[in-house]
Amino acid sequence: MTAHPIGNLDVRLMRTLLILLTECSVSKTADILGQAQPTISxxxxxxxxxxxxxxxxxxxxxxVPTERGMDLRVAMEEILGRIDTHLARRTNFNPASSTREFHIVTTNCLGTVFLPPLIGQISSVAPKVSLDVSPIPEHEDLLSGLSDGSIDAVIGNWPRPPEHLRMVSILTTDIVCLVRPSHPFTRRTDRIRMDEYLLEKHLSPTSRRHAHLSPIDGRLIELGLTRQISATVPEYAIAPYILAQSNLLFTTGRHFAEQVAQSFPFAVLDAPEELGKMHFYLLWHERNHHSSDQIWLRDMIKKVAASMRSLDGITLPPLPGTYTVPSLQVNDALAPRRAI
Incomplete structure (x- = not known):
């Protein structure tokens, strides 16, 4: 009886295969594994x-991976994750004494709302633990970071999260629009209709080439619609300053909008009903599912999210400082600016 070729696949080959299919480069794989390039070839x-x-x-x-290659990458991540989980030495995590550094990537619209209480909670019970928080990277880098352990957890709000990752929903919020005081929508009290919404010009925190990953544009794509994006910004923190000097609409979750509106004289309006709600979820790799330190980290994230849900309707701390409205008249250009 002739042995099937798949029987020659050992764990070492599986790990090499995963790195090859993730990095899509023989030379990078060789560097990662510390081997010669001809050996990897x-x-x-x-x-x-x-x-x-x-x-x-x-x-x-x-x-680029073939269709079979893409299927194998998912399979290798799952198989190796299970192997690592079952063979790794089990240790109990002690947050009070641990010097562990956790790497979290998150959508930046939660930055001023979610990260302060999360870091505060963690520092109070784990004073030696450090957090490295960064924006969500390119999709391939995200998947490779989760599979190789360089990313511990992801907080995302894509319309469709990756299905092969572990996931739990942590927060749901209304979708609203922010506009400056001089915008025609400012004095209205009813919800913005979709036909009105699509006629407006918009400010977005998501690059046009990643529109499908935006909870707003991704939903519009599902509806067969497109909004007019006049400007995109790399950071959420920039958006209020641009919004204050333009008649653009900025669409975001209610938690962030209400906080911004405490420091900027913006109107907060209900977005079109068709956009639904904004959902945030916690993602992690199978390899980290049973690790005690990872379980602790996920519990801390879920605890802060639960506290935010219980605070719905309660005023969050405002952003630092206040915004000064620039004069719009040429002859007042040198006049002192009025703080709002």
Missing amino acids: LTLKRLREIFDDPLLVRSGNSL
Whole structure:
């Protein structure tokens, strides 16, 4: 009886395969594994023979996974995650004495609302623990970071989160629009209609090339609609300052909008009903599911999210400082600015 080629696949080959399919580069894989590039090239050749598939093919100046390669990447992440989980040495996590550094990536619309209480809670019970919080990276970097352990947890609000990751919903909020005092919508009390919404010009925190990942534009795409985005910004914190000097609409979650409106003279208006609500969820990799330190981190994130849900309708602390409205008249250009 002839042995099936798949029987030659060991854990070492599986790990090499995962890195190859994640990095899409023989040289990068060689650097990560500390091996010579020709060795990795021979390994790729052997893997192609085992699976009877090219796995990686040339596209311009780069390599991309084949359909079989993409399926195998998901399978390898799951298989190796389970192996790491069951074979890793189990230890109890003690937050009071731990010097662990956690790496979290998060959508930046929660920055001023969610991160202060999260960091405050963690520092109070785990004074030696440190947090490295950064914006959500490109999709491939996100998946590779979760699979190799360089990212511990993700807080996202995409319309469709990756299905192969562990996930729990942590927060749901109304979607609202912010406008400056001189905007025609300022004095209205009714909800903005979708036809009105699409006629307006908008400010967005999401690049146009990633519109499908935006909870607003992703939903509009599902509805077969498109809004007029006049400007995009890389950071949520910039948005209020741009909004104060333009008649653009800024669409966001109610938690952030209400906080901004305490420091800026903005009107907060209900967004079109068709946009639904904004959902935030916590994501993590299977490899970290049973780790005691990871369980603790996820519990802390869920605890802060629960406290935010219980505070719905209660005024959050305002952003630092107040905004000064620039004079709009040429002959007043040198006049002192009035603080709001």
